[in-house]
Amino acid sequence: xxxxxxxxxxxxxxxxxxRAEEVLAGLSQKQLSLTVNFExxxxxxxxxxxxxxxxPEDSDLHVIVTIEGPPAPAxxxxxxxxLGIWVNVESMRIRAAPSFYAVASTGPxxxxxxxxxxxxxxxxxxxxxxxxxxDAAVSNPAAFSEALIRIRTRDxxxxxxxxxxxxxxxxxxxxxxxxPKNLIEGSYATRVFLVRDGVVIDRFxxxxxxxxxxxxxxxxxxxxxxxxxxxxxxxxxxxFFGWGASAAFRVLRA
Amino acid sequence: xxxxxxxxxxxxxAFLLLGVGGGVGLLSGMFGVGGxxxxxxxxxxxxxxxxxxxxxxxxxxxxxSISGVxxxxxxxxxxxxxxxxxxVGGMFGSGIGIWLFNLLSRLGQIDLVVQLSYVLFxxxxxxxxxQEGTRALLRARDPSAPRRKLHTHTWVHNLPLKxxxxxSGLYIxxxxxLGIGMGVGVLAAIMGVGGxxxxxxxxIYLLGMPTKxxxxxxxxxxxxxxxxxxMMHAVTNNSVDVMLAVFLxxxxxxxxxxxxxxxxxxxxxxxxxxxxxxxxxxCGKIGFDLLWTPAELYSISTPGRF
Numbered sequence: 236x237x238x239x240x241x242x243x244x245x246x247x248x249x250x251x252x253x254r255a256e257e258v259l260a261g262l263s264q265k266q267l268s269l270t271v272n273f274e275x276x277x278x279x280x281x282x283x284x285x286x287x288x289x290x291p292e293d294s295d296l297h298v299i300v301t302i303e304g305p306p307a308p309a310x311x312x313x314x315x316x317x318l319g320i321w322v323n324v325e326s327m328r329i330r331a332a333p334s335f336y337a338v339a340s341t342g343p344x345x346x347x348x349x350x351x352x353x354x355x356x357x358x359x360x361x362x363x364x365x366x367x368x369x370d371a372a373v374s375n376p377a378a379f380s381e382a383l384i385r386i387r388t389r390d391x392x393x394x395x396x397x398x399x400x401x402x403x404x405x406x407x408x409x410x411x412x413x414x415p416k417n418l419i420e421g422s423y424a425t426r427v428f429l430v431r432d433g434v435v436i437d438r439f440x441x442x443x444x445x446x447x448x449x450x451x452x453x454x455x456x457x458x459x460x461x462x463x464x465x466x467x468x469x470x471x472x473x474x475f476f477g478w479g480a481s482a483a484f485r486v487l488r489a
Numbered sequence: 490x491x492x493x494x495x496x497x498x499x500x501x502x503a504f505l506l507l508g509v510g511g512g513v514g515l516l517s518g519m520f521g522v523g524g525x526x527x528x529x530x531x532x533x534x535x536x537x538x539x540x541x542x543x544x545x546x547x548x549x550x551x552x553x554s555i556s557g558v559x560x561x562x563x564x565x566x567x568x569x570x571x572x573x574x575x576x577v578g579g580m581f582g583s584g585i586g587i588w589l590f591n592l593l594s595r596l597g598q599i600d601l602v603v604q605l606s607y608v609l610f611x612x613x614x615x616x617x618x619x620q621e622g623t624r625a626l627l628r629a630r631d632p633s634a635p636r637r638k639l640h641t642h643t644w645v646h647n648l649p650l651k652x653x654x655x656x657s658g659l660y661i662x663x664x665x666x667l668g669i670g671m672g673v674g675v676l677a678a679i680m681g682v683g684g685x686x687x688x689x690x691x692x693i694y695l696l697g698m699p700t701k702x703x704x705x706x707x708x709x710x711x712x713x714x715x716x717x718x719x720m721m722h723a724v725t726n727n728s729v730d731v732m733l734a735v736f737l738x739x740x741x742x743x744x745x746x747x748x749x750x751x752x753x754x755x756x757x758x759x760x761x762x763x764x765x766x767x768x769x770x771x772c773g774k775i776g777f778d779l780l781w782t783p784a785e786l787y788s789i790s791t792p793g794r795f
Contacts, residue, residue, distance in 0.1 A: 273493055273500060310790045312597050320605075320779040323597045323788070382787030416491065416500045451495035451732070458496055458727045466723030469548050469731050470716050473738060477552030478559065480742030 256286045256296075260427045260439045267414070270448040275416040278302065278443065280339075281409035282427060290405050297340065297347040297430040298400050298408045299358060302443070304335030304392075305421030306365065311379045327372075327379040331365040334419045336387075338363075339396035339410045349433030356428065356435055360384055360393055391415040420447050420455075496730035497541040503736060505535065510549075510740025517553060517741070518748025519755070520764045525550045525682035525715075528737060530607060530771055537733065539600050543590070544722035544729045545737070546681030550715040552738040553745065554683060554708050561705030568656035568702045572709040574663055575670035575688075579714035582674025587721045590679055594726075597790065604775050606680050611772035614686050615765050622761035657698045657706075665696055670710060677718045683711035686768075 260282030267276055280300045290296075309332045312323040340347060344359050357363050364380060373379060387393040392415065400410040414423075423443040428435050447455055457465045492503045509531045517524035525546050532542035561567050593599040648662035669691045673684035688707045692698045698706070723729045755763075 269493055274491055307791055310597065312788045312790065314783060314786045314788070316782075320601075321781075321783055322601055326597055379787065382785075383789060386785065386787065386789055417498075419498055447493075447495060451493055454731055455495040458723070458729070458731075462724045462727055463720070465727075465731070466720040466729065469719055469723060469729045469734060470551060472731060472735060473548055473552035473716075473719075474555055476735070476738045476742060477555040480739075481556035481746070484742075484746045 255288055255291075256284050256429060256431070256436055258298075258427055258429045258437045258439045259283050259285055260441070262425060262441060262443060265441070265443055267418075267443060267445045268448045269418060269420065269445065269451060273416055273418075273448075275418075276414045278412050278414060278425075279409065280412065280425065280427065281407075282439070283408070284406050284429060291431070294432050295347075296402065296405050297342060298402055299338065299340040299344070299348065299428040299430060300400055300410050300412070301338045301358060301363075301424075301426045301428075302335065302412055302414075303333045303363060303424045303426075304419065304445075305423070306331040306333045308332075309383065311383050313373075313379070313382075325373050327376055329364060329380065329383065332383060333363055334421070335392050335414070335423065336360055336363050337394040337396060337412045339394075339399040339412060341398065341400045341402050341408075343397045347430055347433065348435075352430070352433060352435045356426075356438070358428065360395060390417060392417070414445075418445055420445055420452075492732065492736065494537070494541075494730050494733045496728065497537050497733060499536060501535060501537075501733075506733065506736035507740040509535070510737035511744035512740075513737075514553070514741035514744025514746075515748035515751070516744075516764075516767065518745035519751055520748075520760055524553060524741070525684075526607070526611065526680070526686060526768070527771060528741075529603075529681040530775060532733075537730075538728075539603055540590075540594065540722075540726055540728040541730050541733070543603065543679070543681030544719065544726060545733045547677055547683075547715050547722065548719045548729055548734045549737045549741060550677075550681075550683040551712055551719060552734075553741055554712040554715065556742075557708045558705070558712050561708060564705070566702050567705040567709050568654055568698070569709070570652070571654045571657055571659075571666060571696075571698070571702075572706045574652070574666045575673075575706070575710040576713050578667035578670025579674035579677070579710055580717050581667075582671035582676075583678045583714055583718045583721060584674075585671070586675040586678025587718070587725055589675070591725060601779075603680060604779055606676070608772055608776045608779065610676070610680070610687065611768050612776075614690075615768035615772055617690070618761055618765035618768065622758050622765055625761065626758040654698075656702055657696075659696065659698065661696065669695065670714075673710070674714050674718070677711075677714050678721065683715055685711055 260280060263279035309329045311327050311329065313325040314321045315324040317324065338358060338360060348358060353359050353362055364383065384393055400408055402408045423445055425441045425443055427439040429437040446452065490503045491500045492506065493500050509528065513524040513527045516527065528549055529542050529546035532546065533539060590599060593602050648664045650663045651660055652663045653660050669688060673688050676682055676684045676687065685707050689703055692703045692707060693700060719729055
C-alpha cells in the first residue's frame with residue numbers, strides 16, 4: 236500500500252509542470268587531479284531550495300548528499316586458523332561496490348528516509364553496495380558485506396555523516412565532504428536529495444571527475460595498454476640508475 | 490612529502506621509500522647480498538599490495554645487481570658458460586613461478602604462500618648462516634681445527650649430458666645447474682627476490698664451484714632472471730610500479746655505496762652472523778603475523794587487480 240502511494244505521489248510530482256519544491260546545488264570542485272603529492276581534498280556541496288508556494292508547515296524538510304566513487308566488483312575473504320596459521324578460507328564475491336561512498340544528511344537516515352525511498356534511490360551505504368551475490372555459498376553473507384563496510388569505513392572510503400548537512404531557514408544548505416588520499420580514478424557521482432515525510436521530492440545529480448595527473452596517468456595507461464614497452468621502460472630505468480649511480484660514485488671517489 | 494604510486498594506487502611518504510631503499514642498500518653493500526628478500530617484506534609492511542611489492546622488488550634487484558655484474562665481468566670472475574646454463578634454468582623456473590603466482594592470486598592464497606615461503610627460506614638460510622658463521626668464528630680463534638673438504642663428487646654430478654665448465658674447473662652434468670637455476674627462478678617470480686642467498690650456497694656445496702667465480706656467476710644469473718621476471722610480471726599482471734622502483738633504486742644505490750665502505754671495517758665472520766640475525770628477525774616478524782590472531786579477519790580483494 237505504501238509503495239503504491241509513494242509511486243502515485245511520484246507520478247503526480249512528475250506530471251505536474253512545476254514541482255512544489257526544487258533543489259539547486261553546486262560543488263566547490265568538479266575536477267580533482269591525483270598528483271604526486273595528493274593528500275586528499277575537501278568538497279563543499281551547497282545549494283538552495285526553490286519553491287513557488289509558501290513553506291509547508293506540517294512537515295520537516297531534509298537534505299541528503301551522497302558522493303559515490305566508481306563501482307567495482309570485490310571479493311571479500313574470511314580468515315580462519317588452520318594448522319595453527321591464519322589462512323583465507325571463505326570468500327564472497329560482490330558484483331559491484333562503490334570504491335568510495337559518503338552519505339551526509341540533516342539527520343539519521345533511519346529517521347528521515349522511508350525504506351521505499353531508500354530502496355528506490357539506493358541511498359544508505361548498505362543499499363549502495365550492489366549485493367546480488369554471484370555465489371552465495373557462504374553461510375552468513377551478511378557478515379561479509381558488513382566486513383566490507385567496516386574495512387572501507389576504517390579507511391575513510393565509506394563515510395556516514397549524519398547531521399553533517401546544515402539547512403538554514405528550510406532553504407539554504409551546505410556540507411563539506413572530505414575525500415581521502417587513497418582515491419581511485421573515475422567519475423564520482425554526486426547526488427542531492429530533497430526529502431519530506433520520508434519521500435524524495437526532488438534530486439540533483441552532478442559528478443566530480445577524479446583523474447591521475449599527467450605523469451601518473453601516462454605510466455598507468457602504458458602499464459595496461461603497452462605492458463611490454465612498460466616492462467622495458469622499468470628495466471631501462473633500473474639499469475640506468477643502478478649502473479649510473481655506481482659509475483657516478485666511482486668518478487666522485489677518483 | 491607524499492608520492493602517489495600509479496600502479497599500487499596508494500600514496501606513500503617519499504622519505505619512507507627512500508629510507509627502505511637506502512637501509513636495504515646499506516645492508517646489501519655491507520653484506521654483499523642483493524637485498525630483495527628484505528625489500529619485498531618491508532613493502533608488505535608499508536601496505537603495498539603483495540603483487541606490486543613482488544614485481545617491483547624484482548625490478549629493484551636488476552638495479553642492485555648490474556654494477557656488481559659489470560665489476561665481476563671486468564675482473565673475469567664470471568663463469569659465463571655456467572651462468573648461461575643457470576640462466577636457462579632460471580627463465581624456465583620464472584615462467585613456472587609466474588604461472589603459480591597468477592593461479593594462487595586467483596585462489597586468494599598468494600599472500601599466504603609468499604609469507605610461508607619467506608618464513609621457510611629465511612628461517613633455514615638464517616640458521617645455516619648463523620651456524621656457519623659461529624663455526625668460522627670459532628675456527629678463526631683455534632687454527633688447529635680440521636678443515637672441511639671443499640669439493641666432493643656425488644651421483645647428481647654424474648647424470649647424462651656432461652659439460653665442461655672451464656672457468657669453474659668442473660666437468661659435470663648440466664642437470665644440477667639447470668635445476669638450481671630453475672628453483673631460483675621460481676623463487677624470483679613468487680618472492681620477488683634475486684635468490685643469491687640460496688644460489689650461492691647451492692653453487693658451493695652442491696656443484697662444488699670455486700668461491701672465486703661463485704658471486705660473479707650468481708649475480709650474472711640473478712640480473713638476467715630478475716630482468717626476465719620483471720618483464721613477465723609487467724606483461725601478465727601489470728604489477729610493476731615504476732614510480733615505486735625509482736625511489737627504492739635511488740635510495741638503494743646510495744645506501745649500497747655507504748654500506749660497502751662500512752663493511753670493509755668488519756670481520757667477515759661477524760658480518761655473516763649479523764646478516765643471519767637480520768634474516769632471522771625478518772623471518773620471525775612474518776611468522777608472527779601468520780600465527781597471531783589478526784585484528785580484522787576479513788579482507789577485500791578486487792578481481793583482476795591486486
